[in-house]
Amino acid sequence: MSGGVRVGGRLGEDELYMQNLSQRLGRLYLRLHSTVLSGPQIVAFLPAITLAAYWIGGERALIAAALTVPATMAAAGALSVSDPAGQREEDALTGLPLAQNIAGKVDAITHTRDGGEMTSAALAISIDDLDELVKRFGNSGRDQIVKAAADRLRDFVRGDDMLSVLEPGRFAHFLVTGQRRELEVLLQLAARIQGAFDEAFSINAARVYVSVSVGFCQPNRCPGPSASDLLDAADAALNEAMVHGTSVVRAFSADMPNRRKFAGALIDELSDALSSNAITPWFQPQISADFGEVTGVEALARWDHPERGVLLPQDFLPIIEEVGLSELLDELMLRRALISMRSWNDTTKLVPRVAVNFSVDTLRNAKLLDKVMWELDRFDLPATDLTIEVSEAVLERKHDDIVARNLSRLRALGTAVDLDGFGTGNAGLAAIQRFGISRVKIPRPIIARIDSDHSQKKLVSGILTMAEQLEIDTLAAGVETRDERVQLSQLGCGHLQGTAICGPIASDEVAQWLTAHQAELARSMPRISAGNDGKQIGNLPRDRR
Ligand code: C2E
Ligand code: CA
Numbered sequence: 001m002s003g004g005v006r007v008g009g010r011l012g013e014d015e016l017y018m019q020n021l022s023q024r025l026g027r028l029y030l031r032l033h034s035t036v037l038s039g040p041q042i043v044a045f046l047p048a049i050t051l052a053a054y055w056i057g058g059e060r061a062l063i064a065a066a067l068t069v070p071a072t073m074a075a076a077g078a079l080s081v082s083d084p085a086g087q088r089e090e091d092a093l094t095g096l097p098l099a100q101n102i103a104g105k106v107d108a109i110t111h112t113r114d115g116g117e118m119t120s121a122a123l124a125i126s127i128d129d130l131d132e133l134v135k136r137f138g139n140s141g142r143d144q145i146v147k148a149a150a151d152r153l154r155d156f157v158r159g160d161d162m163l164s165v166l167e168p169g170r171f172a173h174f175l176v177t178g179q180r181r182e183l184e185v186l187l188q189l190a191a192r193i194q195g196a197f198d199e200a201f202s203i204n205a206a207r208v209y210v211s212v213s214v215g216f217c218q219p220n221r222c223p224g225p226s227a228s229d230l231l232d233a234a235d236a237a238l239n240e241a242m243v244h245g246t247s248v249v250r251a252f253s254a255d256m257p258n259r260r261k262f263a264g265a266l267i268d269e270l271s272d273a274l275s276s277n278a279i280t281p282w283f284q285p286q287i288s289a290d291f292g293e294v295t296g297v298e299a300l301a302r303w304d305h306p307e308r309g310v311l312l313p314q315d316f317l318p319i320i321e322e323v324g325l326s327e328l329l330d331e332l333m334l335r336r337a338l339i340s341m342r343s344w345n346d347t348t349k350l351v352p353r354v355a356v357n358f359s360v361d362t363l364r365n366a367k368l369l370d371k372v373m374w375e376l377d378r379f380d381l382p383a384t385d386l387t388i389e390v391s392e393a394v395l396e397r398k399h400d401d402i403v404a405r406n407l408s409r410l411r412a413l414g415t416a417v418d419l420d421g422f423g424t425g426n427a428g429l430a431a432i433q434r435f436g437i438s439r440v441k442i443p444r445p446i447i448a449r450i451d452s453d454h455s456q457k458k459l460v461s462g463i464l465t466m467a468e469q470l471e472i473d474t475l476a477a478g479v480e481t482r483d484e485r486v487q488l489s490q491l492g493c494g495h496l497q498g499t500a501i502c503g504p505i506a507s508d509e510v511a512q513w514l515t516a517h518q519a520e521l522a523r524s525m526p527r528i529s530a531g532n533d534g535k536q537i538g539n540l541p542r543d544r545r
Contacts, residue, residue, distance in 0.1 A: 106162065145203065244327045363394060372410065393425055478498045
């Protein structure tokens with residue numbers, strides 16, 4: 001399996017990465033307790049946590065969770081009632097106003113100036129790993145950093161802009177002055193704010209580096225009419241950012257998931273699976289429909305569960321999405337896929353591209369391009385070795401500017417972008433062009449029985465014609481029979497993937513399959529060239545299983 005594959009000389013680096021991953025998962029666990037599920041409301045989730053424990057570990061886990069989770073929460077302070085600071089006008093530590101008290105002032109300014117139309121933007125900014133700072137430097141060290149952080153943030157205030165405190169170490173910045181509202185401008189501002197923390201703080205002569213995460217909301221994305229709606233939205237975007245690591249930036253979007261359903265035992269088990277390489281990619285070959293040569297492989301996640309055997313994505317992806325681990329999964333899959341790609345490049349050279357499925361969480365990361373480039377660079381692979389697969393649902397989230405920006409930048413590098421499940425959702429042709437799709441994947445429900453059902457055949461034929469007009473490549477996914485394969489080739493579909501060619505296989509089986517496939521292609525070739533009509537090459541798959 002790819003989990004065991006190590007690229008020569010990179011063993012230490014690989015272990016460091018896994019260590020770093022474990023630390024990030026640990027932080028995520030703490031964060032789910034301390035930010036998303038903090039305060040007395042966490043009690044409402046105790047039944048879900050204990051149920052999750054039962055789902056994973058049966059009765060023994062259920063009893064253990066019921067006994068230990070409340071105690072753990074109490075020890076962590078989750079059940080304590082927070083300080084009613086809302087009564088005060090300003091934060092005693094930093095001297096900044098409290099965020100909930102200034103939303104009204106923002107409303108007053110915009111009401112007088114812009115007739116009540118929402119024109120402001122808000123950023124919520126949090127120091128990462130505040131708990132860790134308390135552990136290392138105590139409350140007084142934490143306070144020194146929070147105070148100094150407020151001073152650095154004050155530098156970003158212009159005119160009527162308002163900086164305020166949401167809670168210790170967490171700030172809200174209302175942009176009221178000027179016209180600084182576009183996505184690109186807010187992303188740049190977030191990056192500049194993060195840059196202001198590059199310089200170390202000093203506590204008792206020690207140099208301490210801290211990072212900040214940022215969530216923001218543009219006026220046209222605000223879910224309500226008032227500045228407090230804007231503040232809530234920026235705060236929700238910040239929560240979303242913090243679930244995905246440190247130094248993360250997130251723009252608010254109305255369909256941001258509610259991360260409140262699962263916690264505790266379930267996150268533990270998934271975290272373990274991710275950090276111990278129990279979740280790894282298997283690979284499914286994709287071939288050209290005319291000559292049959294391999295044009296790529298798709299990485300598909302598999303969880304080698306100690307008790308339940310190899311689990312499919314349907315068994316764990318929904319939970320991964322719910323608890324906010326999608327980005328970590330995608331990161332791991334990308335890295336594992338590139339490790340395998342490096343090893344195939346060094347040996348068989350028969351895999352032109354590896355395709356990785358990216359979730360919407362990953363596609364919304366403002367730093368996605370840097371991350372992908374860094375990973376490619378680390379394995380000395382060109383961007384053209386990589387394909388990103390996105391689902392049609394991602395494109396339906398209209399106006400998702402960060403996703404469009406990320407995809408077009410990846411395309412500019414030479415990375416291909418495949419649109420999964422084409423024709424099952426509502427993504428229009430304009431979205432296909434706007435998001436820079438290079439190939440559409442026609443799913444199993446559309447190609448099934450294409451050899452016997454005339455209306456299916458007409459549908460596929462229409463899609464292929466449209467793709468040709470748009471100069472977009474095509475791949476039929478879920479090709480299960482030889483007859484489907486032949487029909488698709490004859491209709492002019494570009495590429496094929498499915499069990500009729502090969503099902504998903506573990507990384508260490510790929511080289512063997514490639515060799516066998518090559519040998520089979522070589523055996524078929526003389527028969528093709530013996531024909532008097534070169535076009536017969538299009539019928540090549542008929543000769544194979
Ligand atoms: P998908 O991207 O559409 O992947 C194709 C699915 O069809 C895979 O299911 C594959 O095993 C299955 N398949 C392959 N050949 C055939 C065939 O001939 N007939 C039929 N009926 N099915 C076939 P799998 O591996 O269970 O993956 C399901 C979905 O989970 C994927 O659908 C993808 O959306 C998601 N997924 C898988 N791996 C990842 C990942 O690493 N990250 C993310 N974000 N999503 C993933
Ligand atoms: Ca896919």
